[in-house]
Structure formats: structure tokens, C-alpha cells
Amino acid sequence: MDVYSQIISLAKRRGIFHPSYEIYGGEAGFYDYGPLGALLRHNVQNLWRNFYVLGEQCLEISTPVIAPYEVLKASGHVDKFLDVVVTCRKCRSAFKAEELSEEQLQALECPSCRGPLEKGRMNLMFETEIGAVNRREAFLRPETAQGIFVNFPLLYQYARRKLPFGVVQVGRGFRNEVSPRQGLYRLREFSMAEAEIFFDPEDKTHPRFGEVAGDQVNVIPAGGEELRSSVGRLMEEGIINNQALAYYLALTQRFLLAAGIDPAKLRFRQHQREEMAHYARDCWDAEIHTALGWIECVGIADRTAYDLTAHMQATGADMTAFRAYGEPVKEKRRRIVPDMAKLGPAFKDRAKDIVEQLERMEPPPEESALQVTLEGERVMLDPEFFEVVEEEVTVTGKNVIPHVIEPSYGIDRIIYSILEHNYVEAEKEGERYVSLRLPPSIAPVTAGVFPLVSKDGLPQVALDLDRHLRERGIMTFYDEAGSIGRRYARMDEIGTPFCVTVDHTTLEDDTVTVRFRDTTEQVRVPRHRLAAWIDENIRPQ
RNA sequence: GCGGGCGUGAUCUAGCGGUUAGGAUUUGAGCCUUCCAAGCUCACUGCCCGGGUUCGAAUCCCGGCGCCCGCACCA
Structure with missing residues (x-):
């Protein structure tokens, strides 16, 4: 079995994720996160918050998933967020417009049967209505960003009228994809983490650029070859247009590496002009290599003043910031x-x-x-x-009107990539042995807690210890079933970095063994020091 | 949406028109067990859905749904 199937199978077996509504035959484009997956996603999103809310001092807000028609009309999504679909009336084949040549489109002639073609458009937004009697047209949001833009005047005030400042939102987005595929890759309902950083249009410098200028990244400039260089150099050479974009490229890489992405399988690709979203002037995608090929996981776009201008025109609200001379x-x-x-x-x-x-x-x-x-x-x-x-x-x-630099993260895609990059298969006495070498900070379970054997009073000591760790905020998994090796294996397969075992020595000197997932090495730690020891060892080195 | 392939316990699979659908892993109960999926006993769970052909369908045919690959796109 290939890696992809292994992960899908593991994910389902161990409660990470699986297709939604399976007992009804399933619904393409929707996935459930199971008990471990929900923990994992929570940890990934929290790691993201560590970067953006703690590190960058961005303001986190939360806005509705349902947006009135007018909001998305103004933002351009009603008119531009479409796939053009061309169907043949005779043989009923359907094509996306981009697939056909200019001549075929002009002639409106079906490439397979020469029948008449009909041009149609499909908006990718889910429609809904607000209200019971006077039903007003509305949509499920295709991105969390608009909820931030419409709040600009209040947020600007909150940020004490100073640029630059950033606002983030972590939540669900919805896109009625023509053809959802490949598990978590293309979902109709997905989790995203978006940051909208508002800059003075004439000053897209970042105060802390110096800290990341030396970071090496792989990039593919539009129309160019892949190369590896520091973001500082890429800026100087004009390959990246401004410091703000360059800074968030570097920050994105730092986040992804902290989340467990393999640096050799990460690159940043600049969009060609024609593939850019309607609101973007420049865009770099962070692409991660997986069994599905290179997949776009983060988009870092320069949206300029597009959105704020649109909402200002639609409502007359003041979306400007004051630049003092x-x-x-x-x-x-x-x-x-x-x-x-x-x-x-x-x-x-x-x-x-x-x-x-x-x-x-x-x-x-x-x-x-x-x-x-x-x-x-x-x-x-x-x-x-x-x-x-x-x-x-x-x-x-x-x-x-401020310009917006937007790093936008597809959480589900990142989670799949993390699983794949940390999936390690080894041979152990002729049997396949699976470990997930997740960074300790994002592993769903931090510590397995076991009595070496289930007698001699060891389970009680281990149960007490388990309770103690949980009271200290550490996610544990207590297990006394089966041999100790089997219990280690269960924890390795879900990426638990540490296993704590209470043995007979514990009864004598009050120490426990801590076993490391990746090396199987063991150290003895005093029981009362254990929670602190785990906290220290979770941190990325 | 189109073309091709495929849907059997939680997972991986055998079965290709004929008894009660077989195995492995996992899981649970018990015995055993002083650190890496040990062993033994017992137990639970399955033919994607609907229609058709047939004395008889997991198996053949049709439709739907889902999954995978190819074409293609916004996180």
C-alpha cells in the first residue's frame, strides 16, 4: 500500500479523520475529525496562534459563517468567484473553460463530438437565506477574510489608529467545489486560519524583517526556475516585491517547520498573473510535497486596497487610516x-x-x-x-486606504501533510512498525501513562499520576491492557512523544521511567518533577 | 463534470453463480506477564444503496452514492 492509503487507513482506525456521513453512503467534500484528529487540529491551530497572536501581536476575532448577499456582492465574490463550465448539448460532456483552446471556445464546437457548446457559470458559494418570512439571500462565507474587512473601522480604532496592525480569524470556510477529491485536499467545508495585515500603501516594510532576512527558502518566481536563497536576498533582487510579503513567507516557513513539515518538501511558488484570485495583485503559495504531488497549503497575497475600497464604495463607511506627516x-x-x-x-x-x-x-x-x-x-x-x-x-x-497582506492557511491540507511527513515505517521482528514523529507540541496525546504490570499496586500509582498530569494540563492516555511493548506501540502509532511507566522501583524511590518515542531511550524522572519535566520537553528546541 | 479502475467487520484482505461469507490485524473479557505489537481461551463486528436477471447474486446487468487515477482550479 502506498503512503497515502496507509495514512487514510491509520487516520480512520485511530480516530484522526474519516469521510463524513458514511453510514448514509458518504458525502464528497466533507470530512469528520475524530477524537485524536480534533486534538491534533486544536494543537495545530494553537501553534498557529502562538505565531500570529502571541508572536505578531495580531488581534484575533470571530465573525459569522453566514454573510448577507450585499457583503459578498461588494467583495466581488458574487460576480467573480466562478468556474466557467462549458457543456455540450449533444454528448453532454462538460469542460472547464480553461481546458479548451481559444478556437474551440470561439467556434462553440464540442471537441469530442462537434456538437453545439453551451457556456455556463457556476458560483462556488453555497447559497442560503436569512429569515423565515422575508427571506434574504445570503451565502456561507468562502473565506473568513471578509468578516475582518467589514470590521476595519472598529479594529483600526481598537489598534489605536496605527499602521501596520494585523487581525486574524481561525474558522470554517465553504466552497461548493465542482469536484472534491483526495481526502482532506479539496473540501467543501474546510478550516482556515487567515491573517489580514493592514499596511500603509506606501510603506510595506516590516519592523522585524531583520530577524528573518537570513531564512533560506525555496522559491519559484512567476515564469522562472526554482531557486534557493534567503528572503533578504530575494527582496534585494526584486524577486519578492516587498518586505511584508517576504516577511510572511519566512514566518510561514517557520510555522510549517515547527508543525513538523519537512523543509525539503516545502517551496513557495509565485502565481502567474492569470491564476491570481480576483482580489489579489501578487500571490505566493506555500506548496508542500506529498503523495498527492505539490499541494497549495498557504496563500500569501497582496490584496492591496481592493477589499476595503469595495466595502467603502458599497456602504460609505470610512475605511481609511490617517497617515501623519x-x-x-x-x-x-x-x-x-x-x-x-x-x-x-x-x-x-x-x-x-x-x-x-x-x-x-x-x-x-x-x-x-x-x-x-x-x-x-x-x-x-x-x-x-x-x-x-x-x-x-x-x-x-x-x-x-490601507493595503492588505494576507497569509491564508488551509489547516486541513497542512494536517494531512504533517501526518505524511512524520509517518515512519520500520521493521520490528519482521513486522511493520509505525510511528508518527509529530512535534511534541502538536501531538494529540502528550504522554502515555502505564503501570508496568497490572498488579502489586502499580495501577493505582499510575492512575494517580495520570490524574496529576491531567490536572496540570497535560493530555495523557492511561493504559494497562496488554504487554508493555504493545502499549508503547499503540502510543507510537498516534505520535505520543513520551510514555511514562510506573514500575517496582517507583515504589522504592518515587521515580518513574520516561521513554522517548523516537529513540525508545529511557530516563528516570522523580515523580513530583514529572509535569515540569514534560512541559520543558514539549517546547521546540 | 468527463474517461478509466474499485467498493467484503474499525483496518487489510480471501471468495469470481450454489451449505452457516473465510483469514489476519485491531478491540473487549479472562489467564499469564518485572520495559518494547509474546502466548493461551473466549467474545463482538462485514458483502455501499436501490432495482433487474436467476430456482439461487458478495459474485452477472442497470442506476445512484462513495473512493482512487487522469484532465483542471481558488486554502
Whole structure:
């Protein structure tokens, strides 16, 4: 059996993940996480939070999965988040538009039977409705990002009106894929962790870039060959467009390596212009090599001001940030000042309309008549009704729509990759022996706790110890069934890094053995020190 | 969606028109057991769903659902 099948089989057998609704025949594109999988995913997401919320000081929020029509209309998803599907009316073959050549599309002729082709589009969003009586159209969100963008004004305020700042959300996204496949790779409901970092559009530098500049990464620039270099160098050579993108490339690599991804099987590929999502100007994917080939697990996109501008236009909400100049600047300004004493008597109730129009106009270079529109009629307004004044104002800064750098992580794909990269098969007395060499911090169970034999009072001591560890926040698994070797094997297969055994020596000197998953080595640790010892050994070295 | 392959206990599989669907692993109970899947006894769990052909279907045919491979795409 190939690695992929081994993992799928192991995942199902040991409660990591399996297809949803199986007793009803299954539903493609949906997967359940079992007891161990839920723990594993929790740990992976927590590790991610360690990077983004603790490390980067991003603000974590949580917004609804259901979004009203207008939100996703404004964001462009209603119109652009489509797959163009071409079907033949005669032989009923269906193609994605990208598969066909220009000529075939022009001719609208089926490549297999020459029948007439029909162009159709399919939106990838799940539709739903809000309300019982007045049903309003809505969608399940295709990304968590929009929930962050629509909250920008409040978040900007919360971040004390300073750029850059980041906001993250960990949650579910939904895409009604045409053809879900390959287990956790393409799901219709999936877990994502997204960060939206708001930068001044003219300053995409990162204050801590220096810390990562030396990190070596594998990259494939658009239209170029794969190469390995430091992110600092890639920046200097212009291969990566700005520091912010480069920084998050490096940070993403650090996160993935901490999660147990094999560095040799990780690369960053820049999107070609035509494969970019509708909202992105530049995008780098972190791709991980697995039995399924290179799979995209993280997208790091420069969304520019696209989303904030869209929501600002749709709602009129202020999505700008204030950029203070170093020194206040004195600016000369010319302004039209209406003369109300004359406008009022002359135009009566239409005077207000004229004033509003004048406010939006460019001041004329000299005293001359201005054209206004009154009830659909063009009227020339003599210079006597207004004055053009020149004034000096002090400008302390200006309002800009921030640019967004978005690292977006597909948690399920990453979890599959972690399992595959840490799956180790060995021979043990002619039998296949499986270990998952997960980093201790993400392993679903941290410590197995066993009595060496189930007599002589050892189980009671071990049970007490198990309880003690759990009270200290350590996920344990107590087991007294079968030989000690079998119990170690059970723990190795689910990636438990440490096994603690209570033996007869424990009764004499109050120490226990701790056995390491990857080396099977053992050390004796005083029982009262054990929780602290485990905490210290969980940390990545 | 298209083409090809495949659906048998939790997992891996035998069975290819004819008794009560067999094995291995796992799991549970018990015996045994002083550190790496030891042994023994017992036990639980299965032919993806629906229709058809047939005296008789896990097996042949049709449809659905699911999985895998290829074509292709946003995490």
C-alpha cells in the first residue's frame, strides 16, 4: 500500500479523520475529525496562534459563517468567484473553460463530438437565506477574510489608529467545489486560519524583517526556475516585491517547520498573473510535497486596497487610516466661498442645492462664471454670487486606504501533510512498525501513562499520576491492557512523544521511567518533577 | 463534470453463480506477564444503496452514492 492509503487507513482506525456521513453512503467534500484528529487540529491551530497572536501581536476575532448577499456582492465574490463550465448539448460532456483552446471556445464546437457548446457559470458559494418570512439571500462565507474587512473601522480604532496592525480569524470556510477529491485536499467545508495585515500603501516594510532576512527558502518566481536563497536576498533582487510579503513567507516557513513539515518538501511558488484570485495583485503559495504531488497549503497575497475600497464604495463607511506627516505641511488652497446674501434672495429654496454643487467643484483659475445644474437645466452662475479665496492651511497628514497582506492557511491540507511527513515505517521482528514523529507540541496525546504490570499496586500509582498530569494540563492516555511493548506501540502509532511507566522501583524511590518515542531511550524522572519535566520537553528546541 | 479502475467487520484482505461469507490485524473479557505489537481461551463486528436477471447474486446487468487515477482550479 502506498503512503497515502496507509495514512487514510491509520487516520480512520485511530480516530484522526474519516469521510463524513458514511453510514448514509458518504458525502464528497466533507470530512469528520475524530477524537485524536480534533486534538491534533486544536494543537495545530494553537501553534498557529502562538505565531500570529502571541508572536505578531495580531488581534484575533470571530465573525459569522453566514454573510448577507450585499457583503459578498461588494467583495466581488458574487460576480467573480466562478468556474466557467462549458457543456455540450449533444454528448453532454462538460469542460472547464480553461481546458479548451481559444478556437474551440470561439467556434462553440464540442471537441469530442462537434456538437453545439453551451457556456455556463457556476458560483462556488453555497447559497442560503436569512429569515423565515422575508427571506434574504445570503451565502456561507468562502473565506473568513471578509468578516475582518467589514470590521476595519472598529479594529483600526481598537489598534489605536496605527499602521501596520494585523487581525486574524481561525474558522470554517465553504466552497461548493465542482469536484472534491483526495481526502482532506479539496473540501467543501474546510478550516482556515487567515491573517489580514493592514499596511500603509506606501510603506510595506516590516519592523522585524531583520530577524528573518537570513531564512533560506525555496522559491519559484512567476515564469522562472526554482531557486534557493534567503528572503533578504530575494527582496534585494526584486524577486519578492516587498518586505511584508517576504516577511510572511519566512514566518510561514517557520510555522510549517515547527508543525513538523519537512523543509525539503516545502517551496513557495509565485502565481502567474492569470491564476491570481480576483482580489489579489501578487500571490505566493506555500506548496508542500506529498503523495498527492505539490499541494497549495498557504496563500500569501497582496490584496492591496481592493477589499476595503469595495466595502467603502458599497456602504460609505470610512475605511481609511490617517497617515501623519513627520512635519505638518502648510498648504495653499483655493476654495469657492458662496455669497449667501446674494444667492438666497436670488434662488430661494434652490440655493442650498447650488451650494452643494459649488463645494464639489474645482475653483476656476480666475473670476469667471460657473455652470450649475438646476432641475435638469444648466445655469451659468455669475462671479458675483461667490468668491474664490486663497487660504493657507496646516495639513498634519492624510487619509489613505490601507493595503492588505494576507497569509491564508488551509489547516486541513497542512494536517494531512504533517501526518505524511512524520509517518515512519520500520521493521520490528519482521513486522511493520509505525510511528508518527509529530512535534511534541502538536501531538494529540502528550504522554502515555502505564503501570508496568497490572498488579502489586502499580495501577493505582499510575492512575494517580495520570490524574496529576491531567490536572496540570497535560493530555495523557492511561493504559494497562496488554504487554508493555504493545502499549508503547499503540502510543507510537498516534505520535505520543513520551510514555511514562510506573514500575517496582517507583515504589522504592518515587521515580518513574520516561521513554522517548523516537529513540525508545529511557530516563528516570522523580515523580513530583514529572509535569515540569514534560512541559520543558514539549517546547521546540 | 468527463474517461478509466474499485467498493467484503474499525483496518487489510480471501471468495469470481450454489451449505452457516473465510483469514489476519485491531478491540473487549479472562489467564499469564518485572520495559518494547509474546502466548493461551473466549467474545463482538462485514458483502455501499436501490432495482433487474436467476430456482439461487458478495459474485452477472442497470442506476445512484462513495473512493482512487487522469484532465483542471481558488486554502
